[in-house]
Amino acid sequence: MIRLFSTTAILIAFSSAAIAQVDTTHEGADTVLPERPYSPYANRTFPARPLWGETHLHTGLSLDAGAFGNILGPDEAWRFAKGEQVISSTGQPVKLGRPLDWMVLTDHTDLMGFAPDLQAGNPNILASEKGREWYAGYSAGGEAAGQSAFDLITNFAQMTLPEEFVTGYGPGGDPFAFTWEKIVQAAERHNDPGEFSAFIGFEWTSVPKGMNLHRNVMLRDGAMRALQVVPPTTQPPLGNTDPKALYEWLEMYQEKTGGRAVAFAHNGNLSNGWMFPTETTYHGGPVDQAYVEARARWEPHYEMTQIKGDGEAHPALSPDDPFADYENWDVGNLDITELKTEEMLGGEYAREALKRGLALEAKFGTNPYKFGMGGATDSHTSLATAEEDNFFGKSVSVEPSPTRIAHPFIANDMGRIEGYKLVASGYTAVWATENTREAIFDAFKRKETYATTGPRIGLRFFGGWNFYENDLRTRSPAVEGYSKGVPMGGDLTPREGDVAPSFMIFALKDPIGANLDRVQVVKGWLDAEGKLHEKVYDVAWSDGREPDGDGKLPEVGNTVDLETASWSNTIGASELAVVWSDPDFDPAERAFYYVRALEIPTPRWVVYDKVRFGIDLPGEAQLVHQERAYSSPIWYTPEG
Structure with missing residues (x-):
């Protein structure tokens, strides 16, 4: 083992060594240095420094963000990520300690446009009994707003939303199309190649019976391609919670637009074992040749640490690892309608998934769980805060206040996840050759990324x-x-x-x-x-x-x-x-x-x-x- 004692020296090691060597073209140089030029900084083409970013953030446009009172839109989220000071939805000034280099904004696609209309008390929402109930709770604020939002989310998870909302705020509806265009155009305004990369994206919100199978989608492209399509949803009758439906959409997107896209699985610790299947999927389909090839193609990256727990390892799976017991969430599924059992854990954590991938590769010749590591916040405040001393929480209801510690993430008759269990995590570092959508996307495809729980290690x-x-x-x-x-x-x-x-x-x-x-x-x-x-x-x-x-x-x-x-x-x-x-x-x-x-x-x-x-x-x-x-x-x- 060698300890390098000069911080300056190691910084040089990270930056100066950062781009692949190619043969010099200077006449006569091959007689002196046949493979490398004398200057160690010449002719480099590989990454110079890690670029820090966020792959999972929600604004007030998302159903479960707006319902909790988030009134900040994409512009505020982008400005904040780029280092500007903004005012949070609870009226507090907030700013990152250091700007990010890039971000994927991932508002939920299901009921796209519903949250702003709920906040405004739009007549088409008040025409429904459930809509009036949710609006009343939102308007009352405080605990009533939280209960109303949880009820809305539970109806979503259990697929009991009024059908008129699913269809009216789904693909083919004006609110859906308008909101998608708003998201796309905001990313275009804030994309600044070489300085900050603003990615168009969304969250595909599969949560059948409360089992969290969410994926975040990242497009390599700009508005010209993104606006040729609308993103997929999961609520029937217009959507499908089976990940195969998402893979089909990704295939359609690339064929139709000539663009490129990838999906990132949400950390799996609220999936009750269904994130990394080995025999059958949650939807009853086999883990077969078609499944492993599709997943390997479309999911090259895994979000394994975020606000809702760290997803690397668990003590029950790794009893000889004293550091496996880190920020584990192991109570149940997303809405605690099913409690966790130890048998479920193997289908939830990154290390176990990587091991399962080896076995599936031996069987099928393709490893579906051959992913790169990343972290994200999954914040629903529009604020990508993963700093311990600057943590604005999961939702507006738990932005900084003297009482937020006592506010549970979720609580019902079956169990609870306390507010102090929220995790100020995380970020993704990308070894990209330049700060552009194209270079960062390509780094994700080759998996040259790493996760942190917040610090910029x-x-x-x-x-x-x-x-x-x-x-x-x-x-x-x-x-x-x-x-x-x-x-x-x-x-x-x-x-x-x-x-x-x-x-x-x-x-x-x-x-x-x-x-x-x-x-x-x-x-x-x-x-x-x-x-x-x-x-x-x-x-x-x-x-x-x-x-x-x-x-x-x-x-x-x-x-x-x-x-x-x-x-x-x-x-x-x-x-x-x-x-x-x-x-x-x-x-x-x-x-x-x-x-x-x-x-x-x-x-x-x-x-x-x-x-x-x-x-x-x-x-x-x-x-x-x-x-x-x-x-x-x-x-x-x-x-x-």
Whole structure:
């Protein structure tokens, strides 16, 4: 393991090493440097720095955002993401600590246009008994508005909405078309190639019987193509909750417009096991050749951390991983109409899905769960806040206030998810060659992305067959990474000799955040008997700690002051770097590897609320956590 002590040096490593080497064309240069020019900064074509963004945000145009009182539209959401100060729906000034580089705005397509009409008390809404009930609750505000919104959402999840609303605010209706055009044109106004990329997108809101199977869709294209279509819905009689219907729409979009689109599965911890099926889908169809090929084609990316919990791993699935118990939501489905059982967990978490993908690939020749990692907020406030000290919550009803801690995300006779369980997460970092829709979209397709729970941790991960510690001593380690191997999201090249794969990893702390505790490699594999396994390796760590007799690394410590919502960077490291080779490699076994980088302990957002509002916190509330980054995996497939 090598510790790199200069933050400036590692920044150079991230930026200067960032674009693939090609042969120089200067006359006579081949006699001196046959493969590379003298200047280490010349002739580069691979990514220079991570671009930070959001793939899942709702404005007041979304049914479940507007019903809770969100009055901010797309323009406010775009301005906020670009770093401008705006006024929230509860009248509070708010601004990001640092602007984002790109964003996908993903308002729900079902009942598109309904929420603004509900807020206005439109006559066609008041003509319905349910419409009058929801409008009365919205107008009353406070707890009544929350109950009204939950009732509306429950009717949506259970498919008991009045049909006149489904058809009147569905494809073919004027409100639907008008709202889609509004969304598209707002993205066009705020797209600024080279400076900020504003993606046209939407959320396809499949939630049959409360099982969350949502997907977010991202278009590579502008208004010329996007306005040739209208997005799909899920509510019958005009829509379908089966993901196959979404795949058919994506196929239609590309064939009709010549554009390109992808879908991102919503984190699966409210799907009660149906997000990653292995035998049959929720809708009764088989997980067969057609299914695995369609999912592999259309879903190259997974949203595995967000406000409604972290979706990497669960202690019941990974009992030997002490860090698997992080922000888990495991009560039930989205509306808690069905409680969770342990058997369901395997179909919900990213690590288990990656393992299942290996088995399905062995069976069908295609891995449907070969996805890149990403994070998003899923905020319904129009505000993409994933900062612990600047967290504006899931919805307008839980924007900052002295009472929001006690406001549950959902509560009914079957169970509840408390308000303090909301997670200030997350963002996606993309290794793209430039800040444009095209370059960022292409990075998603090749899976060169990584997730964080909010901090802007720098992370590089390369896999190959001949990385050595000397490769880290260069001031341009990414040059060696791209030249000798593949980046995160890639497949290892054919094996070279009788060696195990080697991986070059370097992580840099968020410049204004916490130091790093450790870097880990998570491996999953399929053995010769068809059994799936996993193992977590500590590969680089801070403060000169030594593993104990069982190979366990001692905890890094805790400097959090709960009275001031602060911590000290007197422990941990500003950067960690390592070349690691798999000591348990079997060339006959399919495998994947990804990196998890952990910060030292810091306060959760509830502690900032405690200090700023002078409130007491429930004894059950978690106060301290270790934020983290997750790379996209690198896969190994045996030859033959």
